[in-house]
Amino acid sequence: MTKCDYDASWYHGSPHELSVLRKGSWITQFKEIAKAFSHKPSLMSLADDCRTVKHNGTLPGFLYTVAERIGPADISELPDTAHTHWQTQRDLCVHLVTELPLSQPPLLTAKEIADMRKTYPEATKGTRFIDAEDHRNDDTAKPANPGSQEP
Numbered sequence: 001m002t003k004c005d006y007d008a009s010w011y012h013g014s015p016h017e018l019s020v021l022r023k024g025s026w027i028t029q030f031k032e033i034a035k036a037f038s039h040k041p042s043l044m045s046l047a048d049d050c051r052t053v054k055h056n057g058t059l060p061g062f063l064y065t066v067a068e069r070i071g072p073a074d075i076s077e078l079p080d081t082a083h084t085h086w087q088t089q090r091d092l093c094v095h096l097v098t099e100l101p102l103s104q105p106p107l108l109t110a111k112e113i114a115d116m117r118k119t120y121p122e123a124t125k126g127t128r129f130i131d132a133e134d135h136r137n138d139d140t141a142k143p144a145n146p147g148s149q150e151p
Contacts, residue, residue, distance in 0.1 A: 003083045004029060004075075010066040010086075012094060013038030015059040021092045026085050027066060027075065032105050033084060035063055039102055043116060050084055053105045056113055060101060064094035 010027045011034035012018075021027070028034050032053040036044050039057020046053050075086035108116070 006070050010070055012064045013061055015040055015061050017062060018064060018094055021088055021094055023088055023090050025088045027088060028085050030084055035100055036105050038062055038100050043108060043113060045108060054108045055105060056108045063097040063100055065097055067093040067095045
């Protein structure tokens with residue numbers, strides 16, 4: 001069973017300017033996680049509170065909120081994400097909250113990255129959360145500019 005508050009804010013982070021998220025995009029109710037994913041990191045650390053996040057992304061990002069009411073038919077919980085990520089089941093309009101510099105949330109230090117790779121060698125391949133369950137991001141959002149292409 002999905003554990004979320006449908007009436008709470010839903011966030012999406014992307015390095016692209018968007019107006020609509022495509023069906024299949026990932027959303028979360030944890031703002032700091034969305035902020036980190038906006039930078040397209042290959043590594044992230046996530047504290048148990050889901051609010052203390054660090055990343056190694058390299059792109060400036062954008063934080064969005066979903067601009068529509070979300071209900072049970074609109075999202076499905078992604079397996080093995082500890083109730084942090086849901087996948088959209090339809091296109092959703094979004095509003096830009098803010099542009100994000102790389103420092104928001106904080107970057108992982110070189111030592112933290114080296115320690116993560118040593119301690120969790122398999123978990124540091126691809127975009128992964130460390131010190132939490134295994135997570136991935138699949139940004140399939142629609143660009144705000146119809147002439148641009150989302151990778």
